[in-house]
Amino acid sequence: MRPRGSSAPRDTNPDQRSSRSDALTLTAAEAAARVRAGELDAAELWHGYRERAAADALGAYTWVAGGGDAPAVDRNAPLAGVPVAVKDLFCTEGVPSQSGSKILEGYRPPYTATSVARLSDAGAPLLAKTNQDEFAMGSSTENSAFGPTLNPWDPARVPGGSSGGSAAAVAAGSAPWAIGTDTGGSIRQPAALCGIVGLKPTYGAVSRYGMIAFASSLDQAGPLTRDVTDAALLLGAMVGQDPCDSTSVGLPAPVALPTRTSLEGVRLGVPEELTGEGIAPGVLASFTEALDVARELGASVESFRLPHAAHALSAYYLIAPAEASSNLARYDGVRYGYRADGVRDLFHMYTETRDQGFGAEVKRRIMLGTYALSSGYYDAYYGRAQKVRTRIREDFDAAWERFDFVVTPTSPTVAFELGAKTADPLSMYLNDFCAVPMSLAGIPGISIPSGLSEGLPVGFQIAGPAFSENALLDAAYALERAIGFDAAPWRQAA
Amino acid sequence: MLSRHQVLHVARLARLELTEAEQERMREELSKVLDHIEKIAELGDLADVEPTSHVIAVENALRADEPRPSLPAEVALRSAPESDMDGFRVPSPGPAPA
Numbered sequence: 237m238r239p240r241g242s243s244a245p246r247d248t249n250p251d252q253r254s255s256r257s258d259a260l261t262l263t264a265a266e267a268a269a270r271v272r273a274g275e276l277d278a279a280e281l282w283h284g285y286r287e288r289a290a291a292d293a294l295g296a297y298t299w300v301a302g303g304g305d306a307p308a309v310d311r312n313a314p315l316a317g318v319p320v321a322v323k324d325l326f327c328t329e330g331v332p333s334q335s336g337s338k339i340l341e342g343y344r345p346p347y348t349a350t351s352v353a354r355l356s357d358a359g360a361p362l363l364a365k366t367n368q369d370e371f372a373m374g375s376s377t378e379n380s381a382f383g384p385t386l387n388p389w390d391p392a393r394v395p396g397g398s399s400g401g402s403a404a405a406v407a408a409g410s411a412p413w414a415i416g417t418d419t420g421g422s423i424r425q426p427a428a429l430c431g432i433v434g435l436k437p438t439y440g441a442v443s444r445y446g447m448i449a450f451a452s453s454l455d456q457a458g459p460l461t462r463d464v465t466d467a468a469l470l471l472g473a474m475v476g477q478d479p480c481d482s483t484s485v486g487l488p489a490p491v492a493l494p495t496r497t498s499l500e501g502v503r504l505g506v507p508e509e510l511t512g513e514g515i516a517p518g519v520l521a522s523f524t525e526a527l528d529v530a531r532e533l534g535a536s537v538e539s540f541r542l543p544h545a546a547h548a549l550s551a552y553y554l555i556a557p558a559e560a561s562s563n564l565a566r567y568d569g570v571r572y573g574y575r576a577d578g579v580r581d582l583f584h585m586y587t588e589t590r591d592q593g594f595g596a597e598v599k600r601r602i603m604l605g606t607y608a609l610s611s612g613y614y615d616a617y618y619g620r621a622q623k624v625r626t627r628i629r630e631d632f633d634a635a636w637e638r639f640d641f642v643v644t645p646t647s648p649t650v651a652f653e654l655g656a657k658t659a660d661p662l663s664m665y666l667n668d669f670c671a672v673p674m675s676l677a678g679i680p681g682i683s684i685p686s687g688l689s690e691g692l693p694v695g696f697q698i699a700g701p702a703f704s705e706n707a708l709l710d711a712a713y714a715l716e717r718a719i720g721f722d723a724a725p726w727r728q729a730a
Numbered sequence: 731m732l733s734r735h736q737v738l739h740v741a742r743l744a745r746l747e748l749t750e751a752e753q754e755r756m757r758e759e760l761s762k763v764l765d766h767i768e769k770i771a772e773l774g775d776l777a778d779v780e781p782t783s784h785v786i787a788v789e790n791a792l793r794a795d796e797p798r799p800s801l802p803a804e805v806a807l808r809s810a811p812e813s814d815m816d817g818f819r820v821p822s823p824g825p826a827p828a
Contacts, residue, residue, distance in 0.1 A: 346805045440786045453784055482791035483784070550767040561744060568745070570818050575811035581824025587747035599746055603737070603756055604763060606744040617767070622781030624770055629782060661759050662766055678785025702786065 260284050264412040264466045265493070268316035278317030279306035281412075282361070285319055288410040289364045294386040294395075296405040298324045299332050299365040313359025315473055320360040321411035323402050324368050326352050326457075327446040331362065335448040336370040336380040336398075339593030340573040349446025350478045351415065351457045358473035363411055366401030370595045371564065372422055372450040374398050375667045378658055379597040386654075387430060389692055393651040396426030402460045403430040407723070413461045413470055417447060419454045420552050421646075421671025424683040427460050428646035428695020431685045431723050433712070434460045435467045438702045439678035440485040442471075443478030451559035452483075454552075454675050462723055464684060464713040468493050471705065492706050494713030500534035502711060505639035507542035510670045516649045518689025523645045526686040526696045529718045530643075540635065542642075544627040548673040551628070553665055554608045554621035555676070560598075561605030567593060600661060625676045632677045636701045641711060644670045646683040646695030674699045682712045685721040693721075731761045 259267060259276055270276035289300045301319075309317030322328065325335040327345035334340030348356075356362065369379040377385040377400025385400045387393040388408035395404040399416025403426035406414050416423045418436035427434025435458045442457045449455060459470035472491030478484045504527070511523065527537050569575035569589035576588035594602070608617035635642055647667060657664040674681040679702050686696035696715070700708040737757050741748050748756060803816045812819040 343809055346801055346808065438786070440788070479791075479793050483786070483788060485786060485788060544773075547770050547773060550770045553763065553767055554770075565745075569811060570820055571806075572809035573811075579821055582821050583745075583824065584747075585821050586745045590745055591747040594746075599748075599752075600756065600759060600763075602744045602746065603740055604760060607732075607736075607740045607760070607764075610740060610743060616771075619781060620770055620776060622783060623776040623779040624773065625782040626779050627773070627776075629785065662762055665763070665766075676782075676785075 260288070260409060263462050264318045265469050267412060268318050268469070271311050271316040271318070274311070278309050278311060281317065282306035282319055282363075285363055285411060289321070289405070292405070292408070292410050294388060294391065294404050294408055295367055295383055296385050296401045296408065296410065297321070297364045298334075298336070298367050298382050298401070301363055307361040309359050309361060315355065315358045315360040315469070317359055317361065318412050319363035320355050320470070321364045321366050321402060321405050321414040322352055322362060323399050323414070323416045324365045325372060325417060325448040326415070327448065328352055328362060328365065331365065333365065333448065334381070334573070335372070336368045336382060337593065337595070337598070338381040338574055339567045339590070340448070343572050345446070347446060350443035350480060351474045352446065354476065355415070355470070355473055360473065364405070366399070366405055366414060366416075368401055369398035370598050371448070371560065372398040372417055372419055373560070373597050373601050375421065375425055375664055376652070376657065377401060377426070378654065379595055381595065384654060387651045389431065389651065393653055393692070394429070396429035396647065396651065398422040398426075399434075399460060400426045403427050403432060403434065406430070406432050406460050406462060413459060413466050415457055415470070415474065416460050417455055417457050418675065419450050419556060420675045421668045423458050423460060424671050424681055424695065424697060425647045425668065427683045428685070429651040429693065431693030431721070432460060432462060433464055433467045433682065433684050433716075434458065435471060435682045436674070436680060437471060437475065437705060438487070438680045440483055441475045441487050441703075441705065443476070443481040443484040445478055445480035449563040451556040452563060453559060454556060464494055464682070464709055464716045467682065468709045487705055488703055489706060491709070494709045496710035496714045497717060498534050499530055499711060499714050502535040502641070503639045504530055504535050504537045505540045505635050505642045506537060507545055507642060507644060508539055509542050509545040510644040510673070514648050514666070514669065515645055516689070519645045519647070519649060519694050522687040522689055522694040523696060526715065526719060527643070530715060533714055533718055538639070540638065542631045542635065542673065544624060544631050545673050547624050548628055548676055549665065549669045551621040551624040552668070552672040552676060553604070554617050555625065557601040557605030558608045558618045559605070561602045561609065564598070564602055597661070628673055629677045632679060640700065641708065642699045644697045646670060646697040650689050650692035650694060670697060678702060680705050680708055682708055684712050684716050684719075685723065686719060687721065732757050732764070
């Protein structure tokens with residue numbers, strides 16, 4: 237195991253740390269192993285993390301479990317009682333779930349999302365709900381009705397998004413691990429900007445049942461964790477076909493904990509379109525160093541063309557808003573959440589509820605999607621975007637003839653300052669250009685930290701063919717060990 | 731560049747009420763995003779390309795057609811802003827929108 241320091245949040249006074257805090261420095265997999273061996277009490281772990289989450293000053297959480305008794309857990313369960321933080325948009329029975337939006341104010345769902353129920357069944361109780369961009373629309377977690385989340389590496393900067401609360405919570409050490417969702421980079425990009433591991437599984441590997449929908453042909457849940465082993469352990473407990481989600485298929489084999497230490501014989505393809513213009517020099521330098529590490533481990537590295545990648549962002553910003561405009565039609569003030577007061581008739585109840593309940597970015601996407609689907613524009617926009625999506629899939633299919641994995645920087649820059657991109661939606665959208673092609677193709681991608689630039693973490697993305705999660709985790713594990721990134725923000729700052 | 735009329739038309743389709751200031755900002759922001767998106771026109775004729783609506787091939791996912799209990803009405807209504815007589819209560823439709 238690579239050296240791992242205390243994962244205390246930056247503002248924790250070291251003198252106040254107790255022996256309990258030592259347990260909180262363990263990775264989730266290490267903690268689970270100790271609980272199972274009878275060396276660590278799961279209740280102690282629960283109380284330690286619960287107190288940290290309750291004291292969080294980064295705006296990472298929207299709800300934290302109450303301070304009563306620790307939930308009863310089976311120490312022999314696969315996740316052995318290690319609690320999990322869950323993005324706000326997962327429905328959790330009786331627990332506030334509003335996808336970062338005012339329009340779902342006060343909503344406590346009558347049921348629990350399948351992925352969260354699976355984690356609970358596997359022995360991971362719900363620790364907290366995490367902040368996010370409203371309806372997962374954003375790359376900075378600034379578009380939340382709860383206010384922004386701050387980056388634990390530098391609180392003047394964003395944690396990325398939309399799963400920014402989950403990423404900040406794990407990076408700050410106030411949660412052992414977390415789950416989020418990725419529609420066009422929303423797990424991978426915040427993981428990159430917070431210096432942790434984030435995995436977007438193959439579309440269909442994890443049930444979408446109970447996830448408050450953004451873009452249904454793209455949305456996929458996955459883990460945000462301190463290391464690759466934790467990602468494998470958490471993913472393994474989430475995946476599986478679900479009768480409540482007819483698009484879920486699970487994975488062909490159980491998720492194995494990664495063991496590979498060499499990359500001998502592994503062929504890595506570097507797409508020119510995603511590794512040139514637009515990538516910050518410091519990010520590119522870290523990416524290039526990681527490629528050198530991969531070569532030392534025995535991998536071959538070769539450039540290639542992904543000819544339609546340049547159009548992926550355009551296709552994505554037609555398809556995702558189009559699906560969103562349809563999915564978000566359900567927020568009408570009738571069945572749950574917010575309703576505008578003093579409306580004069582039904583039509584104005586809809587329009588005023590939606591005007592007051594949705595934030596600016598959500599309105600922008602609904603407008604964009606409605607326009608792309610509207611009569612006279614459908615063929616030129618939405619129809620054409622679906623054909624570009626086919627081209628992008630074909631580009632990747634051709635890549636798998638030559639390569640085992642495609643690698644890119646996860647995000648073109650390190651974490652940016654709060655407010656830096658909020659005035660210019662297009663500049664925010666461009667942040668996703670390395671992550672979006674994989675989403676459109678439905679293939680898995682993992683971001684692992686490759687180092688620092690300007691004192692801030694840089695993410696290295698590895699993408700593989702559909703259902704290649706085990707091989708992907710193995711490759712990421714080998715690289716993670718060789719890179720030896722220290723995921724402790726406060727120590728880097730010291 | 732989108733016209734103010736187009737913005738209002740789309741807002742109505744989307745059941746969004748936009749203030750005058752929002753209408754103008756939306757017009758500028760959407761026009762800028764659409765200018766970027768229109769790069770996909772550079773790809774030329776895609777008439778022979780099949781559209782992708784779903785990435786993973788799934789055959790019909792069927793389950794046994796067996797009756798099972800649904801959510802009790804009181805639970806389904808618990809989150810409603812207003813309910814009455816086991817139903818969701820809404821304002822009068824009023825006159826048909828112009």
